[in-house]
Amino acid sequence: MNPSLCTKISSLRYAASAVTLLLAGCVAGPDHVPPQTPLPAKFKEGGSKSNGDVVTAEWWTAYRDKQLDSLVAHGLSENLDVLEALESINSASANVTVAGAGSLPRLSVDASHTVSGEKGSERTTIGTTNTTGSEASLAWLLDFFGQYRRSKESAIASLGAAYATADNAKLTFLKDLVESYIDARYYQQRIALSRTNLKSRQQTYELTQLQLKAGAASRLDVVQAEGLVQSTKSDIPGLEQSFAESAHHIATLLGMPAASLMGELQKSAGQPVFRGDVRAGIPADLIRNRPDIRKAERELAAAVADIGAAEAQLYPSISLSGSISPSWVKSSGASGGTLTSWSFGLTLNLPIFDGGKLRANVDIEKSDARTQYLAWKAAVLNGVEEVENALSAVRRDTQTLEPLRRQVQTAQESLALSTTSYKDGASSLLDVLDAQRSVSDAQASLAATVQQVAKDYVDLYVAIGAGYLTRENAASKQTAKAG
Structure with a gap:
């Protein structure tokens, strides 16, 4: 050179x-201050001890289901919604560079x-x-008044919101996957119960036919017994369809073609039962752990920085x-x-006269910041409500399990007694049929409650913002913050 x-x-x-x-030191506009809102010291049905950082807590392992653990591990790296959210981080990171470039030479x-050259008439140069x-x-x-510095602050805050969006996509995936798995096992349980009940009702129907031939039963008895058999048969296809839909949805969540997991999921397994502790923490934990609240806070920070960028344009x-x-x-x-x-x-x-455009831009950004604060506050209160509801559901639904188990036992005992009595001619077929219906209803109610209690724990741990990061991802994020 x-x-x-x-x-x-x-x-x-x-x-x-x-x-x-x-x-x-000359930067226009307000500096972002982490927002605050009054929160109770504890949840109504929770304890007063903080959970600390629960973002890496693998709460689904408390179901003690290895297949579920495998599905979660696979899905966190293959779910399309999660991958899409992660890709948006790259775009937000590039925006940080773009926003800061304006202040550089x-x-x-x-x-x-x-x-x-020139040529003459004789073609000579x-x-x-x-x-x-x-x-x-x-x-x-x-950048006298920090227009580009504020723009870069806004872009960095938006990058933080992109990370929180990705975390929220993982948490949403966890809830959807685990609940779909619980549903699939519930439908399997209902199918198994229906087939067992069908066998019992078929036996009753055959017994009634024999008694009709012996003159100990009427044609009405036979028709009623047959009707219960056909009713049970008609229930099974719908339950099989619901199981198939749950399996297909699980495959889609894992980024696989529908029905690709059908063979694996069809292997019989019991309904998932949560065998862990109820750890809700305190409301203040939510601000740190829930990604939707962190996303709202980062969007507020970006909006506050945008105020400074707009105010800087008012000056020379x-x-x-x-x-x-x-x-x-x-x-x-x-x-x-x-x-x-x-x-x-x-x-x-x-800038001397612009018809009020620049000042209006400042007012717009201020209004946006106030809106983002309200959105952050709503996210916090919504999080508290979700935890409160989940705690209440866990406690109350769990309390119904033992009475329902006892109800199944008594219904089965009543069926056995009524069947024996009917064979001896001491009671009518109607008593047997009513007892069979009672058994079926009690078993269905118990299976549905086991399903709901399992989902209640999902709702609780998703509500407190647990489990969306692996330990390796959490460690790398802390390293990035320190850097």
Whole structure:
């Protein structure tokens, strides 16, 4: 490069550094302060002990189902919604670079070479000229009032919101997957119960036919027994369809074609039962652990920074620019020569009258910030409500399990007694059929409650924001923050 060009660029660099130091503390707009809202010291049905950081708590392992553990591990890295949310982080990261680039000097270099000449009437060359030139241009908009610094702050906050969005996608995936798995096992249980009941009712139907031939039963008894058999048969296809839909949905959540897991899930397994502790923590834990609340807080931070960027446009701006253009010209028959031109100056832009546009932009950003604060507060209160509801559901639904188990036992005992009595001719078929219906209803109610209690624990641990990060991801995130 031309020595004079290097000298000029070096001078501009030192001048830029001096101005940067001079203006470092001059930034328009308010600084973001983490929002606060009054919260109770504990949940109504919870304890007063903090859970701390639960983002890596693998709460689904408390169901003690290895297949479920495998599905979760596979899905966290393959779920399409999660992958889509992770990809948005790359875009948000690039926006940070774009937002900060405006406050940095811009240097461009151009080079050219031109050959020109003239020809006479006899096609003889009168003369040719070779011109080689280059130009280095430097421009810098001085960020006096922090427009670009605030824009970069906003972009960094939006990047944090993108990370929180990805975390929320993982948490949503966990809830959807585990609950779909619980549903699939529930339908399997209902199918198994229906087939067992069908066998019992078929036996009753056959017994009634024998008694009809012996004159100990009426045609009405046979018809009623047959009707119960057909009713049970009609229930099974619907339950099988519901199981298939749950299995297909699980496959989709794992980023696989529907029905690809059908064979594996059809292997019989009992209904998932949560065997862990109820750990709700305290309301203050939610602000740290729930990704939707962190996302709302980061969006508020971005909105506050946007206020400063808008306010900075109300004030004057100064741009520095300079260029150096050395060129070398050589004509035929003459020695070449060098010509260097340069320029350096500044431009002042002073907004005087714009019809109120710039001030209105500030008002818009302030309104957006207030809206984001309300959204953050709503996210916090919604989180508290979800935990309260989950705690209440866990406690009350769990209390119904033992009475329902006892109800199944008594219904089965009643069926056995009524069947024996019917064989002995001491009671009617109607008593047997009623007992069979009671057994079926009690078993269905118990299976549905086991399903609901299992889901209640999902709701609780999702509500407190647990389990969406692996220990490796959490460690890398802490390293990134420290850096």
